Amino acid sequence: MVKPLDNKFSAQIKQKIDLKTKPLGALGQLECVAFQLVNIFSQHTSDAEFLSKKWVVIAPQLIVFAGDHGIASQGVSIAPSEVTGQMVANFAAGGAAINVLCRQFGWQLSVVDCGILNVPEADLGVISQRLGNITQAFHEYEAMSEAQLEQGLTLGARILTLQSQKGANVYAFGEMGIGNTSSAAAIFSALSGLSPEETVGKGTGVSGEVVIKKQQLLAQALVLHESKLTNARNILRCLGGFEICQMVGAMQQAARLQAVIVVDGFIATAAAMIVIALSPNAQQYMIFAHCSGEQAHAKMLEYLNVKPLLNLGLRLGEGSGAALTLPIMQSALALYNDMASFEDAQVTQVVQGE
Numbered sequence: 001m002v003k004p005l006d007n008k009f010s011a012q013i014k015q016k017i018d019l020k021t022k023p024l025g026a027l028g029q030l031e032c033v034a035f036q037l038v039n040i041f042s043q044h045t046s047d048a049e050f051l052s053k054k055w056v057v058i059a060p061q062l063i064v065f066a067g068d069h070g071i072a073s074q075g076v077s078i079a080p081s082e083v084t085g086q087m088v089a090n091f092a093a094g095g096a097a098i099n100v101l102c103r104q105f106g107w108q109l110s111v112v113d114c115g116i117l118n119v120p121e122a123d124l125g126v127i128s129q130r131l132g133n134i135t136q137a138f139h140e141y142e143a144m145s146e147a148q149l150e151q152g153l154t155l156g157a158r159i160l161t162l163q164s165q166k167g168a169n170v171y172a173f174g175e176m177g178i179g180n181t182s183s184a185a186a187i188f189s190a191l192s193g194l195s196p197e198e199t200v201g202k203g204t205g206v207s208g209e210v211v212i213k214k215q216q217l218l219a220q221a222l223v224l225h226e227s228k229l230t231n232a233r234n235i236l237r238c239l240g241g242f243e244i245c246q247m248v249g250a251m252q253q254a255a256r257l258q259a260v261i262v263v264d265g266f267i268a269t270a271a272a273m274i275v276i277a278l279s280p281n282a283q284q285y286m287i288f289a290h291c292s293g294e295q296a297h298a299k300m301l302e303y304l305n306v307k308p309l310l311n312l313g314l315r316l317g318e319g320s321g322a323a324l325t326l327p328i329m330q331s332a333l334a335l336y337n338d339m340a341s342f343e344d345a346q347v348t349q350v351v352q353g354e
């Protein structure tokens with residue numbers, strides 16, 4: 001079960017932010033981030049501890065879930081499925097964008113093989129939680145079986161529990177999987193009722209013709225599975241990927257632990273949408289890192305009524321947008337902890353005009 005935030009200290013947190021030496025709201029979204037983080041971190045804190053404690057991000061973990069997609073055989077990506085495994089090897093060797101950003105900011109990075117076609121050599125440090133080699137093409141079959149779905153949710157939760165032993169209070173979620181923008185768009189259409197024309201985009205950078213092909217495959221899938229697409233579990237099973245499934249399990253577990261969940265781009269947000277559909281309280285623990293260049297990501301964020309922290313036109317995945325939020329979260333907390341109040345600094349309190 002995902003508990004709602006108890007909001008025990010929320011009025012005090014808001015007041016402390018408002019009494020800092022600045023015009024009301026002048027730190028913009030940093031104020032929202034500070035409020036959300038302190039509200040989450042203070043869930044099991046006594047009144048005395050709350051007043052004296054400095055709030056910090058502890059042992060931040062970024063987990064990249066990788067999976068291959070049957071739908072990729074339909075030519076929906078600029079890259080073949082083999083690239084998923086090749087990129088996983090790149091993650092393991094430390095050369096990808098996400099490795100650079102994790103080193104830059106201090107995330108601990110884990111990579112999970114949820115079921116990819118070409119598995120890198122065993123000793124590369126990739127965590128193996130395989131549900132199969134590849135999902136079935138969802139325009140003709142259910143992407144995965146009930147057993148694979150169940151196992152994926154369990155294994156996703158398991159990896160989060162393992163990482164939580166490092167004492168982390170923030171988890172970020174990224175993915176790698178050729179073809180997975182098709183899967184994420186299908187999930188978004190099934191959950192929202194939006195047409196494939198509205199949810200499909202260019203993914204890795206396909207041409208207009210391929211976008212139309214993607215839309216047609218999605219339309220076919222939505223008709224094929226129509227009778228089953230009435231709940232979030234079936235939507236995930238029929239249209240999802242092994243990596244999306246494990247991301248759902250891991251995000252659910254992070255929410256159960258009342259930890260912060262940093263959601264990356266289009267595919268990670270599709271996983272978050274499933275989590276929210278299953279457990280609406282989970283959204284209280286989520287920070288949406290950025291608005292991706294994938295055209296329907298802005299629509300997903302609008303559908304969830306959330307404001308992302310960044311808008312840099314990123315469309316890489318891997319957790320790259322999520323990685324960039326660590327210094328933002330740390331800055332928001334440092335301001336909350338250390339910035340003087342009007343009273344501390346003997347500055348005349350300014351009142352906002354009408």
Ligand SMILES: O=C(O)c1ccc[n+]([C@@H]2O[C@H](COP(=O)([O-])O)[C@@H](O)[C@H]2O)c1
Nearest residue numbers: 077177179180181203204265266292317
């Ligand atoms: O995170 C995003 O918003 C995002 C947007 C477009 C593409 N991607 C990445 O590109 C791959 C999927 O693109 P595609 O064209 O193969 O469906 C997958 O590995 C994702 O990590 C990621």
Ligand SMILES: Cc1cc2nc[nH]c2cc1C
Nearest residue numbers: 079083176204316317318
């Ligand atoms: C090269 C490459 C790197 C990626 N990283 C995430 N998705 C990707 C897709 C491609 C094609």
